[in-house]
Amino acid sequence: DGGITQSPKYLFRKEGQNVTLSCEQNLNHDAMYWYRQDPGQGLRLIYYSQIVNDFQKGDIAEGYSVSREKKESFPLTVTSAQKNPTAFYLCASMTDGAEPNYGYTFGSGTRLTVV
């Protein structure tokens, strides 16, 4: 079955460490997105990529980095510059940009906790 796989499901990070969250999709979708979810704040866009080798900052990109070397993969690195990284991270993908109303597919999320 096609879908989005996020790993790991739970991740613990020490202060000052960089960590990378994985997002893989086999839907052949062009666009991929990373969102951060905090209680009572909905989801906020971190980065997005509409094609391979191109990505754009979202609303809260500071302290994060991404790459899009393959269509299927859009990993997110949470750097030590992100001061409050504890959150639930969701990856999403979408079909060709000509159909933005087609709907988005979300992964099951990664819960990151700073210890």
Place this chain on the structure above:
Amino acid sequence: AQSVTQLDSHVSVSEGTPVLLRCNYSSSYSPSLFWYVQHPNKGLQLLLKYTSAATLVKGINGFEAEFKKSETSFHLTKPSAHMSDAAEYFCVVSAAGGTSYGKLTFGQGTILTVHP
């Protein structure tokens, strides 16, 4: 620019009674609108979407929503709540043009509690 306001952070209903989750939006472009549901520690599942066709949209699990352009609203309803409907619901708008193409803007979420 686009934004979404979910008017209630929490809604509590009894099983078998109607559900109403309210959502207002603003968008500089012709919007696409969605409702998603999220169960604890899970990803988001699409309930329904408005795609500039019929203004009354039917989704999964008996939910429906009506797009009212004059009121800039997209409220979610269900005639009879089930215990399994207890979850958090998000109203979402997607820009249909400009540099924000395809970006989603989420409401703050409404937590639905269903009592036996």
